[in-house]
Amino acid sequence: MKITVIGAGAIGGNLARKLGAAGHDVQVADARGPEAVPADVLESGARAVALDDAVQGRDVVILSIPFERVSELAGLFDSVPDETVVIDTSNYYPHLSGSIEVVDKGQVESVRNAEALGRPVVKAWNAALAETQRTKGVPAGTPGRIAIPVAADSQEARRVAMRLVDDTGFDPFDAGVLADSWRQQPMGPAYCTELTLDELGPALAAADRDKDARVRDSMMERFAALGDAPTHEDVVEMNRAAHR
DSSP: OEEEEEOOSHHHHHHHHHHHHTTOEEEEEOTTOGGGSOGGGGTTSOEEEOGGGTTTTOSEEEEOSOGGGGGGGGGGGTTSOTTSEEEEOOOOOHHHHOOOHHHHTTOOHHHHHHHHHTSOOEEOSTTSOHHHHHHOOOOTTOTTOBEEEEBOSOHHHHHHHHHHHHHTTSEEEEOOOGGGGGGGSTTSTTSSSOOBHHHHHHHHHTOOHHHHHHHHHTHHHHHHHTOSSOOHHHHHHHHHHTTO
16 A cells, blocks of 8 residues: 655654555655654655655555644645545643643544544554554464554544554554544553453443543653653553553
8 A cells, every 4th residue: 555654753653664564655754854754764665755745646644743733734635535544643642732622621632633634534553652563563363462443434444544553563453433532542441551452342441531531641640650761561551550
């Protein structure tokens, strides 16, 4: 497939490398220009391109930029066909980005981004840590394979995104429509807890919007309690412990 990843940070870089290695035609765009895309992001054959040219003639566009920046890309999609699948990987952390009133009042993260862009989006890859995505992808059928939820209103767009999640080394979980994607947002039981396919469904069902928001807003305090050099495993265990 022809895929563009917008954003060359930890998540975007992981996806560009993994999808390139899986045989897809991958482009990477950064708002600062092609020269800002790190060389290691291109090591699996992806190409750095200018942002203005990044979305034309592509099957899939993956947005791996901060949540509060997604709305800035609305004009970029004015001439993009409806059949192009747009995937949103972002998460809302008000202590990092500042408060966004409509989300604080209950609008689902990716519903807000879909409205801002003026087109449907898929929610995927947001519920796994960058280090999880970088190091824990394994072939399909491997026992204990970690699952990643995928939500979208279009069954076809969801199917495309689920195929790509599989290509990055994780079991895709059909998480239903976009309005239900709050269940995979920070910091619910399914968020960054490295669950298998069998475990992920019950975790999504157990999500509680009020509690999950409180857990999210206490994240900095909980990180501080881990000490100066928490490991990846420490962070995953912290996330799991918040829901025991």
